[in-house]
Amino acid sequence: MSEASLEVLLKALRLGFIGEQVERIEAQAVAEGWSHSRFLKCLCEFEHTERENRRLARYLKDARLPVGKSLSGFDFAACTKLERRRVQQLAADSTWVKRAENVLLFGPSGVGKTHLAAGVGLAMVEKGIPVRYFTATNLVQLLQQAKLNLALEKQLVRLDHYPVVVIDDIGYVKRSESESSVLFELIAHRYERHSLVITSNHPFRDWDQIFSDTTMTVSAVDRLVHHATLIEIEAESYRKKAAQARQQRQSAT
Incomplete structure (x- = not known):
């Protein structure tokens, strides 16, 4: 599968944060000999963390607290x-x-x-x-x-x-x-x-x-x-x- 098609698939699945970091994390996985499951887990953790951070930032802005x-x-x-x-x-x-x-x-x-x-x-x-x-x-x-x-x-x-x-x-x-x-x-x-x-x-x-x-x-x-x-x-x-x-x-x- 080409890199271009992977990027398209990630966007279609609304996994934009993974798309931004997949090359960097893949390089680290290859260098350190990660298993496929560890590589996938790292990608999912990154996506989850980034979504949470952006959600909390949105909540904070919307709250309008002093x-x-x-x-x-x-x-x-x-x-x-x-x-x-x-x-x-x-x-x-x-x-x-x-x-x-x-x-x-x-x-x-x-x-x-x-x-x-x-x-x-x-x-x-x-x-x-x-x-x-x-x-x-x-x-x-x-x-x-x-x-x-x-x-x-x-x-x-x-x-x-x-x-x-x-x-x-x-x-x-x-x-x-x-x-x-x-x-x-x-x-x-x-x-x-x-x-x-x-x-x-x-x-x-x-x-x-x-x-x-x-x-x-x-x-x-x-x-x-x-x-x-x-x-x-x-x-x-x-x-x-x-x-x-x-x-x-x-x-x-």
Whole structure:
């Protein structure tokens, strides 16, 4: 069989990565006296690895996570009351996603909620799980536009492509029927089907500021916490500390 026909066959079988490396690997196989099975296994491993790498790169791009927010870069020492092992367990074990459980992160502004949520999301992407990050404001705008176009259900189904949806700063949703209703539709749609990772500046007792009536608030909270890990962060704002440090440096010069 000619090299040209081999290349054509590999492309037809959608084994493009093997096609790119077959000559190099064949030369190594001949030089080292590999068996046919070892040669074939090496080619298949290369194809599999390259496909996985490209798939993960595609998932990472599609996730739109904040850049540089991995758990390895989180300052756990600044959050002395945060259960580090609990967060790391969420990142290490993806079974909570298979069980359609939620992760709810609470704390004041600037303590690292977004960083933790993005870090957990990144860990899931690295395990081959599609993730999509939204600020709550952008997500609500997307859902509102879909509702205006009579396509809210279709949009919710599109989001089903992501086993994990991260909603950052849910407290910034305005207490209006148009905004809170589409957010509730999303929570109800994903309940016991797919996972949500939510950050909030407000504890549950203040969620009447998010949803337009108490019944909707209770129903939303009930669905979210039924299968959920709740994490509360108590620490001084990173942004406040950074501002104070800058001010001290400027005063010293």
